[in-house]
Amino acid sequence: MAAILAAFTLTTATCQPLRAADAPMVRIENFAFTPPVLTVKPGTTVTFRNDDDIPHLVVANDSSFRSKALDTGDTYEFTFTKAGDFAYFCGLHPHMQGKITVAP
Amino acid sequence: MTHHHDDENGHISRRHALECMIWAGTGVLWTISGGIPVSLNLLGEAQAAEATATGFTFLQISDSHIGFDKAANPHAIDTLKEAMGKIQALPQKPAFMIHTGDITHLSKAAQFDNAAEIIGGAGFDVHYVPGEHDLIDDGNGKAYLERYGKGTKGAGWYSFDQNGVHFVALVNVVNLKAGGLGNLGAEQLAWLADDLKAVSASMPIVVFAHIPLWAVYPEWGWGTDDAAQALGLLKRFGSVTVLNGHIHQIMQKVEGNVTFHTARSTAFPQPAPGTAASPGPMTVPAGQLRGLLGTSSVTVKQGGQDLAIIDSTLA
Numbered sequence: 001m002a003a004i005l006a007a008f009t010l011t012t013a014t015c016q017p018l019r020a021a022d023a024p025m026v027r028i029e030n031f032a033f034t035p036p037v038l039t040v041k042p043g044t045t046v047t048f049r050n051d052d053d054i055p056h057l058v059v060a061n062d063s064s065f066r067s068k069a070l071d072t073g074d075t076y077e078f079t080f081t082k083a084g085d086f087a088y089f090c091g092l093h094p095h096m097q098g099k100i101t102v103a104p
Numbered sequence: 105m106t107h108h109h110d111d112e113n114g115h116i117s118r119r120h121a122l123e124c125m126i127w128a129g130t131g132v133l134w135t136i137s138g139g140i141p142v143s144l145n146l147l148g149e150a151q152a153a154e155a156t157a158t159g160f161t162f163l164q165i166s167d168s169h170i171g172f173d174k175a176a177n178p179h180a181i182d183t184l185k186e187a188m189g190k191i192q193a194l195p196q197k198p199a200f201m202i203h204t205g206d207i208t209h210l211s212k213a214a215q216f217d218n219a220a221e222i223i224g225g226a227g228f229d230v231h232y233v234p235g236e237h238d239l240i241d242d243g244n245g246k247a248y249l250e251r252y253g254k255g256t257k258g259a260g261w262y263s264f265d266q267n268g269v270h271f272v273a274l275v276n277v278v279n280l281k282a283g284g285l286g287n288l289g290a291e292q293l294a295w296l297a298d299d300l301k302a303v304s305a306s307m308p309i310v311v312f313a314h315i316p317l318w319a320v321y322p323e324w325g326w327g328t329d330d331a332a333q334a335l336g337l338l339k340r341f342g343s344v345t346v347l348n349g350h351i352h353q354i355m356q357k358v359e360g361n362v363t364f365h366t367a368r369s370t371a372f373p374q375p376a377p378g379t380a381a382s383p384g385p386m387t388v389p390a391g392q393l394r395g396l397l398g399t400s401s402v403t404v405k406q407g408g409q410d411l412a413i414i415d416s417t418l419a
Contacts, residue, residue, distance in 0.1 A: 094283060
């Protein structure tokens with residue numbers, strides 16, 4: 001069984017070398033962004049995923065990115081090319097806030 | 105609710121107490137008496153009948169969330185139908201209805217269509233304000249405004265008079281700012297100041313909006329940042345009643361001449377402030393849901409002292 005699992009894992013890893021394990025993700029759960037601050041390198045694509053039973057909306061404070069309304073299970077991806085701090089909030093529940101720090 | 109199973113000593117029975125609790129869950133029936141809105145307990149039927157004979161009632165419905173199908177209520181469309189059925193069966197027909205937002209869950213055309221068919225099918229005039237869920241179409245609120253924005257200003261605000269009461273519909277779910285709460289905005293506040301200029305200070309005012317205009321629980325976003333400016337404009341009036349939805353539970357507060365009242369949802373309950381990890385939909389044991397959903401009805405009684413509000417559940 002372990003061998004089969006190992007083989008499966010190996011196959012999966014071969015097909016998707018980086019995405020599954022390393023793709024940076026911000027989860028939205030209980031009306032909060034987790035992690036609230038995420039540090040990534042320039043050129044990184046960050047996935048935001050809504051795990052709540054209520055729609056949320058990811059909006060940059062400086063309007064540099066904005067998702068559509070994310071229903072339960074929906075994701076939004078944005079690629080951060082420039083270095084800097086990118087504060088964002090939920091366009092529907094603005095007390096929900098997070099930050100992506102892009103640093104080399 | 106006509107059968108009271110109290111014992112001979114006048115003690116309230118468990119069943120009666122439960123009935124009261126359940127009935128207190130559906131909605132709010134309001135009466136305005138002497139220019140002041142007061143909620144009536146639906147158990148006080150004689151009181152309600154007397155109030156409606158001399159005044160008028162209107163009914164508040166809120167947070168129908170058509171399209172919501174998660175564990176907290178897989179059939180939000182059915183509970184809205186039940187609520188409308190109860191409204192149509194009321195012995196005294198409300199003069200009209202107000203809907204305090206979140207008509208739909210995702211602002212989809214089919215969800216608006218379903219809501220319009222069920223709510224509109226009852227044959228009442230309905231005055232709407234949007235909730236944040238009604239403005240999340242790709243057109244940023246186009247779907248709502250195309251249906252309900254006729255004759256309104258800005259993001260959908262307006263006012264009207266009925267039976268000597270001035271009604272003001274406010275929108276506090278657009279242009280929300282990072283870290284903030286609900287928002288009315290300078291343009292709407294300027295309009296409100298102008299709208300109220302022509303209104304006599306002795307005229308009862310009923311304001312309705314989606315998010316509470318008082319700080320119910322800012323940690324969960326339950327409040328409106330610039331509400332104080334709106335309330336400042338309402339200070340000179342002898343009677344102001346502020347009705348909202350959004351928090352899916354009944355709360356009431358009196359502050360000076362202003363009474364705040366929050367209605368239940370017809371879709372799903374939310375937890376009391378701070379009692380859960382988040383304000384998200386609260387899943388309750390089977391059999392309890394309908395006791396936590398409901399509508400509200402208001403009777404405006406001319407020349408009396410109070411408005412009466414009746415909250416009733418779907419149970």
